[in-house]
Amino acid sequence: VRRAAVHRFTLPDPGDVSSLSASIANGAVDPHSIVAVIGKTHGNGLVNDYTRGYLAQSLAFLIGGTTGVPPDTVRKRVPFIFSGGVEGVLSPHYTVFTVSKCESAGPSKGLAIGVAFTPDLRPEDIGRQRQIELTADAVRQAIATAMIADVADVHFVQVKGPAFSQTDIVASLGRGATVATDNPGKLMAYGRAASALGVGKALGEIPAEKAVADAVLRDFSLYSSVASVSAGVEVGCNEVVVIGLSKDWGGDLTIGHAPMADALDLSAIHPMLRALGFSDGHQLAVGESGRIKAGFVKCEAARDGLIRNRPHTMLNDGDIDQQRHIRGAVGAIVASILGDTALFVSGGAEHQGPDGGGLVSLIVERSGEA
Amino acid sequence: VRRAAVHRFTLPDPGDVSSLSASIANGAVDPHSIVAVIGKTHGNGLVNDYTRGYLAQSLAFLIGGTTGVPPDTVRKRVPFIFSGGVEGVLSPHYTVFTVSKCESAGPSKGLAIGVAFTPDLRPEDIGRQRQIELTADAVRQAIATAMIADVADVHFVQVKGPAFSQTDIVASLGRGATVATDNPGKLMAYGRAASALGVGKALGEIPAEKAVADAVLRDFSLYSSVASVSAGVEVGCNEVVVIGLSKDWGGDLTIGHAPMADALDLSAIHPMLRALGFSDGHQLAVGESGRIKAGFVKCEAARDGLIRNRPHTMLNDGDIDQQRHIRGAVGAIVASILGDTALFVSGGAEHQGPDGGGLVSLIVERSGEA
C-alpha cells in the first residue's frame, strides 16, 4: 500500500528552492520519493514566461544533486508543471508530491497519484487529433499507475504541454507543416483545448466521437470537470498528473472538486468545502484553513464578453492579457473563501469546466468527520 | 424636504453616454437635477488614463446640451469623479446622482448628498498642508449642504483631485516651487493621502493635530473609514461628494459602510449586508442583488508585501501596476458576494481605511425590515 504526501513551499524567486532544500536536508522530504511538482511562478503565464523554466531548472539541479540522478533525467521522470502569473493576492509557491510505502490503507480511500508523459509534440501536433489521443492515452496510463479503480474517483488531472515561440512556428512552416495558427499565444490555447478534450475522452466525460480536432476551440459544450491544462515553452511533451482517491492508498489526505459555472460561482465552492468536512461560514477560520494542502483553480474570461449580464472588458484589453485579469479575479475570490493565497490558479480554461467558468479542486487533510 | 436618486448606467465606451441621454429623453432623469456623477472607466487608472477626461467631456456636452448650461460651467458645478481601471470581472459604468424635492421625509433618515469644490491646486500643493486643509473645508461645506446633522451619518466621502504630468511638474520646478515628488504616479499617491487626511480631520476620525503634512504617506495608523480619493489629470481642484443619511431627506435609499482590515476581509462585508437588511448567504440572491444601487470599494496592496502572512508580488511588478492588481482582486471578491460587477473599485487607499485594507460602501434600496 502506498501513501501520497503533499508539501507546499513558498517561492521567493524561481531560482530559490531553498525551502525544499531544507526539507530534504532535515529529512522531511526524501528526494527519491518525489513524483511530481506543481507550482505557480512569478511570470506572466504567456509565451514569454521564463519563470516556469527557471524553476524547473532549479528543481532539476536540486533533486538531481540530492539523488545522484542527472538533472535531465529528473526532468524526464518527474513532471514539473508550473503556471506563471500570481496576479493580485496570489502567492508564488510550489507543491511537491511524494509517494512512499505505508503499512496499510485506512477505512477511507486514500489520496492517489499517477503520472505519465506523451511522446514529444511539435507545433503541427498542437490542437490536433494526435494531441487529443496521446493525452487520452497518457491519462489512462496515469490512472493505472495511480491504481484508481473508478474514473469517478479522479478529482484532478493536471496537464502541462508545450508552447512554441514564433521562431519554432516559422521553422515548422518551413518544413512544410501546417499549424493550427501562427500566433504563439493562440497556439497555446489550441494545445490546452485539445489536451482537455483528451482528458475528457479518457475519463468518459466527453464521448469518443466528439473528442475530435474539429471540436477544438469550437464546441464549448464539451468539457472535462477535472482537467487543468497549462502550456509553456519549457516542456516538450504533455506531462500528465492524475490525482484521485483509491482504496490502495493510505494516509490522511483527501481531495474534492467542483465545476464553476462562471467567474462568480460561489455556489460551486461552498458545497465542496462542506463535502470535505469544513464547517459552514463565509471564510474558513484560521484553524480550518490549515487543513488545506493544495488548491487548484481553472478559469477564463467569458467569451461572450458578459458576466451575469454585465460587460467585462478583459477580451478587449491590449495592455493586460485576459488570462492575467481572470486569474487575479477568480484567484482572489477563492482565496477569500479559503483564507489562503498560495493557490494554483490557471487561466485559459478551454474545455476545462463549463464555458465561461472553470473548476476548483482542493487537497485537504481529512477531518474527523469527512 | 429633498430626495436623492441614484441612476447607474453601463458605459460601453467613454464617448458613449447614450444610456443617460435616453433616460433624459424619456424623462427618467431631469438633467437639471444632476448633482454628481461617479464612474469607473476603461483606462489604467494611472497618470496616462484619458478615459476619465473623455467621459467627463462626453457628459459635460450631454448635460450642457440638454440644460443650456455651457459645458465648462457644467464641469465647474457638477463633480465628475471617475476612476479608471475595470480589471478582471469589473464592468465600466457611471452612477448619476440627482436631487429633487419631495413631499415629506419618511420614518427613517433618507439618503443625503452634498458636493463642494476646493480652489484649484498646483503640483506644489499636492500632499501638503494646503491640500489637507482645503479638503477638510470642502468636506465640511458638503456636509452642511447635505444637511447631515451628525458626522456619524456620513457613510462615504468621495474626493477627486488633480494629477499632473511630468511636464506640469517640470513647469512647477521651473517656477522655483518644490514638489513632494517629481514622479507623476507617486504624486498622485501624495494627493490621495493628503486628501484622505483632510476628510478624516473634517469628520473627527483623525485628531486635528495629527492631520499634518508630515503624516502624509508616513503614519498609516491615521485613516478615514469613509474616504475614497482618486486623482486624475482631468480635474484642477479637489471635488468632494459627501453621501450619508439625514432626517431632512426622503426617499427609499439608504447607505452603509465598513472598513476592510485586509484584502480578504470578508468579515467586514457580510455584517454590513446584514445591517442593510440583506438575508444571510454567501452570495446575494438574484432578487436581492437588485436592491443594490451603487457600490464603492477602496483597496491597496499591503505595503509589507504580505497578505495573511504569505508574500504577494504586487509591489515588485514592472508589468502591471499594483493598483491594477489590487482593484482586480478586491473588486472580484466584493462582486462575488454581491453578484454585481458594476462597482466603483479604486486602488491607492493611503489613509483610506486600515493600512493594507480599505473600505466598502453600498447604497441600496431600503428593504422592508431595514
Added chain:
Amino acid sequence: VRRAAVHRFTLPDPGDVSSLSASIANGAVDPHSIVAVIGKTHGNGLVNDYTRGYLAQSLAFLIGGTTGVPPDTVRKRVPFIFSGGVEGVLSPHYTVFTVSKCESAGPSKGLAIGVAFTPDLRPEDIGRQRQIELTADAVRQAIATAMIADVADVHFVQVKGPAFSQTDIVASLGRGATVATDNPGKLMAYGRAASALGVGKALGEIPAEKAVADAVLRDFSLYSSVASVSAGVEVGCNEVVVIGLSKDWGGDLTIGHAPMADALDLSAIHPMLRALGFSDGHQLAVGESGRIKAGFVKCEAARDGLIRNRPHTMLNDGDIDQQRHIRGAVGAIVASILGDTALFVSGGAEHQGPDGGGLVSLIVERSGEA
C-alpha cells in the same frame, strides 16, 4: 486653383485642442477650410484605445463650435484619422489639412488632397471583399476630388477603418453572421489588410484579380507602397485621405514617399530626403528640419521573427503588444534622421509596404532646388 496647407499642433492631452483653437482665433486657420486631421494620440493603439475617440470628440466640438456645423456632421464630413501609441521618443500631435483657393499654380505640381468615405462597415465586412471594393472605390473618388491626374502622383493614402469590441463581434455572430475572426485585435489586422489591398487595387499596384479576400493576411507579396491603414473603435466606415501632387494645386508644399524593406532600412529614407532637396548628412540640420510639415511611417514586426537574420522577440511578447514595440523602434529611427519626433508612426503594416518592412512619406516645404 486650390492650395493645401498643413498645420501640425502638439497634443498635451486628447482633450486639449487649445493650439488649434488659438490658431482659429488668430486667423491662422479658417475652420471651414479643414478637410482632414491626422494625428498620433497617447493610447496603446489597440482595441481599448479611447484616446483616438477622445481627440475626435474634442475636435468635432471645436470645429463645430467655430463653424456652426453640428459636431456629428463635422465627423461625417472631415476624416479624423488618429493612431494611438507614442512609444519611445515619439510626440503626440495632430496635423490639420486645410484647402483654400489660390490665384495660380506654381511651376511645379502642388500638394493635392482629397477625401472620401465608404458606407458603414459591420464586423462581418471586415477583411472581406466588400471592404476591399468599397475602399478601392473611395480611393478613386478621393483621387478625383484631389484632381490628381496620374496615380504615380499619389504619395500617401491614409485610411482609418472601424474596429470592434468583443461585444460587437458577439452581436454579429448572434445575428448569424460569420466574422473573419472573433479576436478583436486580430480583426483590426484583417481590416487593415483588406483596406490596403483596396488601395493597391485602386492605384494599380495590385492586379484586380489578386486583390481578393483570399489574399488578405495570406499573400504578403501583394502590397501598396503608399497605403497606411489604421483601425479604431471610434469610426464606423473607412475614411480615406489621398495626398499627392497635381498641377491644379498651388502652394509651396511637396510630398515624397519610399517603401522600407525592413525595420532598419535606412537606404529607403535617405534617397527620399535627397529627392526632396535635403542636403546629405546623417541627420537633418536644425535649419532643414524645419522644412518638415508632416511625416508618416508604417511598420511591422517581421513575421518570420528575424531582422537581418537575428531573432527579435516582438511576436512572443505577452506584456507589450508587437505594434507598440515596432512603432517605438522604427519611429525612433526615422526621428533620429529627421531630428523630429512628431511623426505619425503606425504599426500593423499588413500589405502596406514590403513584408516585414513598411513605408515612409514626408510632406515638406519645397526647397529652392527641389
Added chain:
Amino acid sequence: VRRAAVHRFTLPDPGDVSSLSASIANGAVDPHSIVAVIGKTHGNGLVNDYTRGYLAQSLAFLIGGTTGVPPDTVRKRVPFIFSGGVEGVLSPHYTVFTVSKCESAGPSKGLAIGVAFTPDLRPEDIGRQRQIELTADAVRQAIATAMIADVADVHFVQVKGPAFSQTDIVASLGRGATVATDNPGKLMAYGRAASALGVGKALGEIPAEKAVADAVLRDFSLYSSVASVSAGVEVGCNEVVVIGLSKDWGGDLTIGHAPMADALDLSAIHPMLRALGFSDGHQLAVGESGRIKAGFVKCEAARDGLIRNRPHTMLNDGDIDQQRHIRGAVGAIVASILGDTALFVSGGAEHQGPDGGGLVSLIVERSGEA
C-alpha cells in the same frame, strides 16, 4: 602578454546556453578562460525580471560542469552581468569574454579587461556613500588587474549591482535600517546612480568631493562617460568589468566610446565609427558590420519630458515602464546605424553619460587602417 577574446552568442531562451556549450565542446572557447559574461535577456529589466538570474544559473552550471568548479564558486569568480529587455528590434544574446596568454603584444594597444567585486550590499547601502566608495575601489582594482596604465584608456565600465524586492526592503526596515526609498524600482535607480558616481570618481571624471551621496539622483551635471550600470535581484554585490586598451595586451580587437547628448544624438555615434576605422555611410555595409564584436548602449528618458523641445510621454506611462520605451528607441537607432541588433542596451542612465542622453561603446576587430 595577455589576449582578450569576445564571443557573442544568440540566446533563444535564458535556459538555452547550447551555443556556448557547442563552442566549448569544439574547442573554440576554453571554459577556464572565461572572465566575464555580459548579456541581454528576454525579461522586462525591472525588479521582477527573472531572466537574468535564469541565464546566470544556466551559465554557472554549464561552466561549472565543464571546468569542475562548483557553480556557486563560478558565480563568485565570473561576473555575469545581464540586463533584461530586448524591446523592439533588439535580439537576446550574451557575450563571453575570455583571457588567454599570447606571444607578444602588437604595435597598437590591445583590448584589456579586468574584473572585481565589492563586498555584499544590503538595501540600506544602496544609493549611499558606502556603495559609491566600494564601487570606486572595485573599479580601481579592475583597472589594475587589466593593467591599463592610463584612465583615458578605459572605454567601458560595466557594473551590475543588487536589486531588492519589497520583502527585502521591509526586512531591512524591520532591522531598524533606513533605506533611500521603499519603492523597489526606485531603489534600483539609486543603486545605478551611486555606482555611476563611484565609477566617475575612480576615473577622475567626477571630483572626489562631489561624488557623494547627496549628489545621487540630484546633481545630474555629474556623470561618467564610460559607466554602464544595471541592477538585478540575482546579484548580491556590485560586480565590475572594466574594458579598455593596454600595451600589455595583444590581439586584434579595439574599443571606442562616445557620450550621447540626447536620445537622437547621431553626432556621437558616427565620429566614433570613423575613429574605429569604419568607412563613412548612413549604415555600416554588411561586410563592415561583421567587424562588430559587441556594442553597449546606455540611455534614459529625458527627465524634463522633452526631446529636442517636443514632449515625450515616457515618464507618464503606467502601462510600459520608461526604461522599456527608451531602450527600444535608442537601441533601434544604434542598430539601424550598425546593421546589428544584438546590442546590450540598458536604460536607467543616471549619471551615466550626459543628462537626458547616455553613451555608446563598441568593441570591434581592428581594421587595416585603425
